[in-house]
Amino acid sequence: MIQGPIGVFDSGYGGLTVLKEIVKELPDYDYLYLGDNARTPYGTRSFETIYEYTLECVQHLFVQNCQLIILACNTASAKALRNIQQKDLPKIDPSKRVLGVIxxxxxxxxxxxxxxxxxxxxxxxxxxxxxxxxxxxxxxxxxxxxxxxxxxxxxxxxxxxxxxxxxxxxxxxxxxxxxxxxxxxxxxxxxxxxxxxxxxxxxxxxxxxxxxxxxGEVVAPSLKDYLRRHPELETRCSKGGTRDFITTDSTSNFDNHASLFFGSAIKSEFVHI
Missing domain, CATH: 3.40.50.1860 (Rossmann fold)
Structure with a gap:
């Protein structure tokens, strides 16, 4: 059985406020946060562009063995989630899940x-x-x-x-x-x-x-309940208490800003998507 971290995606830093609450609620799991800072903001972009960018980031997190991904971005949840769930997941891997915040x-x-x-x-x-x-x-x-x-x-x-x-x-x-x-x-x-x-x-x-x-205070208990109701998915989420952060832009900028949102210092790695 392949196990991996819970993926948390946002167009930039904001999703860290959601991850912060999720970690409080579910501290034992491993988490991998991806901020697409090179292409932020998403809020002013077209439906098609947001869908394209979000799908690329979701696919990257799947490659990192994430079995479950939270779109901790309202714009991505609003404009990309449904298509990814209905059109893409069945072709990529029907056993994996992508959830939103709305x-x-x-x-x-x-x-x-x-x-x-x-x-x-x-x-x-x-x-x-x-x-x-x-x-x-x-x-x-x-x-x-x-x-x-x-x-x-x-x-x-x-x-x-x-x-x-x-x-x-x-x-x-x-x-x-x-x-x-x-x-x-x-x-x-x-x-x-x-x-x-x-x-x-x-x-x-x-x-x-x-x-x-x-x-964040709503999504965290909702995720806890979701994992309780889906033990077949929960067992594929690894539990080592790790928190890793990747960004598509400057790691120094990300690390400086991210602490404001996450509440503690972090060290990120660069990824090209």
């Missing part, structure tokens, strides 16, 4: 909202895909979803400006635009893995009493 979040959103009005904050790509509208409606037909694209939030984080006055301005701006759609919103979903670094400022500028959901 469905686990959609499955629990109804437990948090009391008004039935939910706000989704994401990149242009995630918002335009309407993936959250579709997935939440499947689970909770009566919930009304209000979406807001926040195109300046990722650049603020990646340029280490997330604690600046400029960050306050753009956080207030997009929250105002969202709550203009409905004053009944009582739950906010941070539908981008960069946004947890802005959570303190989001809390500061959001109305009192709002519930804010960080995806």
């Amino acid at each position: 469905r686990p979040t959609a499955e629990i959103i109804g437990e948090h909202t009391k008004t039935g009005h939910v706000g989704v904050l994401g990149t242009n790509g995630t918002v335009s895909s309407e993936s959250y509208l579709i997935e939440i409606k499947k689970q909770f037909p009566n919930i009304i979803v209000h979406q807001q694209a926040c195109p300046m939030w990722v650049p603020l984080v990646e340029n280490n400006e997330y604690n600046s006055a400029g960050a306050d301005y753009f956080i207030q701006k997009y929250l105002d635009e969202l709550f203009t759609q409905s004053s009944e919103i009582d739950t906010l979903l941070l539908a981008c893995t960069h946004y947890p670094l802005l959570i303190d400022k989001i809390r500061k500028h959001a109305p009192n009493g709002i519930t804010i959901l960080n995806q």
Whole structure:
């Protein structure tokens, strides 16, 4: 039986906020994180390009013996996951699995909202895909979803400006635009893995009493439950407690930024994809 690490993929650094929570929940497993930093950001790219890039990265992780891959990127989950699951996996290896971050979040959103009005904050790509509208409606037909694209939030984080006055301005701006759609919103979903670094400022500028959901804290227990329900896959995920990191761009840049997202220092290796 071939065993390998759990693969975690993101277009850059953001998925490290998801990996951080997964490692807390499931510390015994081996993990291999791939950041496609050379081609980031994905959020502004076409459906076809995102699918192509994501598939290439998934195939690379499969070559590294990953039996299970988490797309810890909302844009990739929105625009590539379905095609990879339905078209590519049957040809590559039907026993392997690729999972996203949208469905686990959609499955629990109804437990948090009391008004039935939910706000989704994401990149242009995630918002335009309407993936959250579709997935939440499947689970909770009566919930009304209000979406807001926040195109300046990722650049603020990646340029280490997330604690600046400029960050306050753009956080207030997009929250105002969202709550203009409905004053009944009582739950906010941070539908981008960069946004947890802005959570303190989001809390500061959001109305009192709002519930804010960080995806990593949702995806980690969902993955634990998934592995429990799929023992045939769980036994093929190796358990040595290792964490390895690879990037398609500068390792020094990756290592410097990654610690902000992962919460501890890391050392990455370069890979060409």
